[in-house]
Amino acid sequence: MADKKKSQILVVDDEPDVVLILSEFLRKEGFKVYTAHNGQQAIDKIKEFPIDLVLLDLAMPQMDGIQVLKELKKINPRIEVMIITAYRDAEKVVESFRLGAFDCLFKPFNLKYLRKSIFAKLVE
Amino acid sequence: MPEKILVVDDEKEICKLCQRVLTESGYSVLTAGDYNEAIKILKKERFDLVLTDLRLDGHSGLDILSNIKERYPLTSVIIMSAYASVESAIEALRKGCYDYLLKPFDIDELVFTVKRCIQHQRAEQEVTLFKETSYIYQFAQEISKTGDEETLLRLILKSALLISKADSGSILVYDDSTETLELKVSIGLDENITKIMKVGERIAGYVVKRKEALILENGLKKYPEFSHVPSRDDITCSICMPVMLQDKVIGVLCLNKQNVKYYIFSEHEEKILNVFCSHASLVIQAFRVNKELNELDKLKNQFIANVSHELRTPLMSISGAVELLESSMPDGSKQLIELISRNTQRMTKLVGELLDFSKLETGVFKYCFMEESLQKLLNDIVKDFEKPFHDKNIELTASIPGTLPPVKIDKSRINQAISNLMSNALKFTEPNSRVKLTAKKSKGEIVISVEDTGIGIDKEHLGRIFDRFYQVDGSITRERSGVGIGLAISKKIIEDHKGRIWAESESNKGSKFYITLPI
Numbered sequence: 001m002a003d004k005k006k007s008q009i010l011v012v013d014d015e016p017d018v019v020l021i022l023s024e025f026l027r028k029e030g031f032k033v034y035t036a037h038n039g040q041q042a043i044d045k046i047k048e049f050p051i052d053l054v055l056l057d058l059a060m061p062q063m064d065g066i067q068v069l070k071e072l073k074k075i076n077p078r079i080e081v082m083i084i085t086a087y088r089d090a091e092k093v094v095e096s097f098r099l100g101a102f103d104c105l106f107k108p109f110n111l112k113y114l115r116k117s118i119f120a121k122l123v124e
Numbered sequence: 125m126p127e128k129i130l131v132v133d134d135e136k137e138i139c140k141l142c143q144r145v146l147t148e149s150g151y152s153v154l155t156a157g158d159y160n161e162a163i164k165i166l167k168k169e170r171f172d173l174v175l176t177d178l179r180l181d182g183h184s185g186l187d188i189l190s191n192i193k194e195r196y197p198l199t200s201v202i203i204m205s206a207y208a209s210v211e212s213a214i215e216a217l218r219k220g221c222y223d224y225l226l227k228p229f230d231i232d233e234l235v236f237t238v239k240r241c242i243q244h245q246r247a248e249q250e251v252t253l254f255k256e257t258s259y260i261y262q263f264a265q266e267i268s269k270t271g272d273e274e275t276l277l278r279l280i281l282k283s284a285l286l287i288s289k290a291d292s293g294s295i296l297v298y299d300d301s302t303e304t305l306e307l308k309v310s311i312g313l314d315e316n317i318t319k320i321m322k323v324g325e326r327i328a329g330y331v332v333k334r335k336e337a338l339i340l341e342n343g344l345k346k347y348p349e350f351s352h353v354p355s356r357d358d359i360t361c362s363i364c365m366p367v368m369l370q371d372k373v374i375g376v377l378c379l380n381k382q383n384v385k386y387y388i389f390s391e392h393e394e395k396i397l398n399v400f401c402s403h404a405s406l407v408i409q410a411f412r413v414n415k416e417l418n419e420l421d422k423l424k425n426q427f428i429a430n431v432s433h434e435l436r437t438p439l440m441s442i443s444g445a446v447e448l449l450e451s452s453m454p455d456g457s458k459q460l461i462e463l464i465s466r467n468t469q470r471m472t473k474l475v476g477e478l479l480d481f482s483k484l485e486t487g488v489f490k491y492c493f494m495e496e497s498l499q500k501l502l503n504d505i506v507k508d509f510e511k512p513f514h515d516k517n518i519e520l521t522a523s524i525p526g527t528l529p530p531v532k533i534d535k536s537r538i539n540q541a542i543s544n545l546m547s548n549a550l551k552f553t554e555p556n557s558r559v560k561l562t563a564k565k566s567k568g569e570i571v572i573s574v575e576d577t578g579i580g581i582d583k584e585h586l587g588r589i590f591d592r593f594y595q596v597d598g599s600i601t602r603e604r605s606g607v608g609i610g611l612a613i614s615k616k617i618i619e620d621h622k623g624r625i626w627a628e629s630e631s632n633k634g635s636k637f638y639i640t641l642p643i
Contacts, residue, residue: 015437021444028448059433086436087429088479090490108440108472111447 007122008032008050012042012068013057013084018107022055022084025111026118039063043071051079053122055114056101058085058092066092069099080121084109125391126152127242128169132162132176132188133204138227142175142234149235151242159183163191170388171199173241175225178205178212186216193220195386197289198249198393200241204229246392249287253396256283257403267411273297276411277309280404281377285311287400288363288393290379295367296321296328297375305329305376312382326353328376331364335373337398338364339389358382363389365397369405377401428482435475443468481609484592484616491534491620498528498570498641501539502563509546517555523562528570531641533621538641541614541625545574545637548610552635553578568643569623575636581629589627590615614639 009031011022016037023033034049036042038060045051054072058065065083072079083096083104093104103117129151131142139155146153154171156162159180166174174192178185189201203216206227213224222241225234260283267276277295285293292312296305305328307319321329327350331338340347340362359380367375377397381387446465453461483489502524513520542561549559557577564571581589592612618625622642629635 015441017441018437018444021441021448025444025448086433086440088432089429107436108443108468111444 006032007052008034009118010034010036010042010045010049010051010054012036012039012054012060012065014038014060015057018057018084021111022114025114029115039065039068039071042068043075046072046075046079051076053080053082053118055082055084058083058089058096059087066095066099069096069101073100082117082121126150127172128152128154129173129175129238130154130156130162130165130171132156132159132174132180132185134158134177134180138177138204141231145231145235146238149239151238159188162188166192166195167386170196170390172245172390172392173200173202173238175202175204175238178203178216186212186219189216189219189221195384198245198390200245202237202241249392249396252287253400256287257400259283260404260407273408273411273415274308276408278311280407281309281311284377284379284397284400284404288379288389288397289381290363291382292359293377293379295375295377298332298373300372305332312380326350327362327364328378331366331376332373335366335368335371337366337394339394340364341388360384360387361389363394363397365394365401367401367405367408369409374405374408377404425482428478432475432479435471439468439472439475443472477609477613480613481592484609484613489537489616489620491537493532493534495530495532496535496538497530498533498563498572499524499526501535502542502561502572505539505542505546506561508543509550512550513559516550516553518550518553519558521558521560523560523564525564528563528565529643531570531643533641534617537617538621541617542572542574542639544610544614545639548637549574549576549578549635552576557634565643566640569640570643572639572641573636575634577634580631580633581627581635582631586627586629590625 009026011019011026011033012035013019013022014037019035019037023035026033034045034051036045039062042054042056046054056065056068056072060068065085069081069083072081077100081096081101083093083101084107085093085104086107088106096104102121105114105117129146131139131146131153132155133139133142134157136157139157143153143155154165156165159182162174162176162180174188176185176188180188185203185205189203192199192201200222201220202223202225203213203221204225204227205212216224222244223237225237260280267279277297281293281295284290292310294307294310294313294317296307298305303323305321305323307317310317318326323329324333327338327340330349340350341360359382361381363379365377365379366373367377379389379397381389442464446461446468450461450465480489502522506520506522506524509520546559546561553559553576559574559576562573562575590611592609595608615625618639618641623640625637625639627635627637
């Protein structure tokens, strides 16, 4: 548990309100939080900061979540990625699991589930 | 149009008798006195039936038989003979003659045999037509799901070749907007033939313009209007049929008889092919409509997926914000926050139903069947509903025996199906009454029922409440909310579990909904 407070999380979503809510919540939980509003920003942040976990939206303009996921894993295969999506597209989710995402939450989800899943991952 | 019969016999009297008797029976009869005359007549026209003597001077009736079978496979032959021998009879039948008449024959026997032969011939063609058309209908349905139009056209062409006993053919599709014909499929023809032509151009273009069938003999030399079209010597006879839908041409079917000495498509064949073409046009039309529907369906599903995405995204922000607020709110605002939270959940559920509805339409619910305890599932449902029932002052009771055997179900879908019934009971029952959830084991199944003492359902509505969008009170001024797809979803789920769902009710006395699940 001691480790987790130092964990750094990147929230990637093209919807500013979602980014705001999630980052606010995670900060309150004690994480160091970075944000990105598109794929390119996400990649830049990953290169710049020692990020442990990424909350990644799937449907984004230009570069979609799957592409970002591939890039992220290339840069740092140890980064944990959790998919957050409002589409119930099973194929995309399965693909993201194949690419190494560890969990997926379907929007709208309860923040307490998010907490549970992240804690389980970062503490295990 | 009377059937045409040729009588061949070297005894003039026999010819005369046959002609007289058969003309009286309504046939059109020609006669020939010897082999050469018969062949000459046969070169000029086609007959439905040839009656021939077995022995003609210097020739056998069997020669005529082979000659006819080679040229006109659809023409029937009856052999007449005074010298009955089992061998010649068997040989004639083997070579395809229809029947055998022994001289001296009875007049009634002659008429009867001819009639039976003609009827048989018609019936055989009709059976083939029927078989082939029902076959294209069957396959068209399959093809419209996965295949393309070309596959369908190829199938139609193959059937047409079978019916007409033709050797090669093609189907051209007509595009009304550009007034052009395009060759889509061909069988037994050169790949390099002209593929696109305008109305009036070439033979198919001519058929589109005239809107009637065209029969062409012996290549194209006889027809000055087609002198510019390259003729093919191996084609003995062609028939080009317009494929019509109501009075519009949608295509052209061309069939060719090849590599035989003489052949002319008969009027009867034209008639048969005409019927075939009307069926084919319906099949093509149905295929196109189906295809369009499938595309619309895809668009609609995409639309629904997008709409739910658009709805879920703000719901995420709202529900997240509410959750964040909850921990830091002064007591006075708790109730308001709870209200926002409750309504967010309600909207989330509605968006889910919207998606379910689109899946209901296309029939793809994905299930994960597992052996589950119904007791636990039902108790969870009761727990979920305790508060709302209590809030509305309705007494909720449950009778769930601990001895229910486990069943193979998709837990979350069955929960959804039963919860729908519970929500309805909650919605349609007035305060100060009762709702009861019961489960019991019956023969080979488990029966779950939700009984309320609510407003009940009239007989006229009872049969339709499981239809999607159906609401007993669907008016704008109705007192109860909802979009009217809950029961349709429940029905789909239960039927996919091989169970049954139904309702019994009496107006103002309450309703009882039943679900059965096989053990």
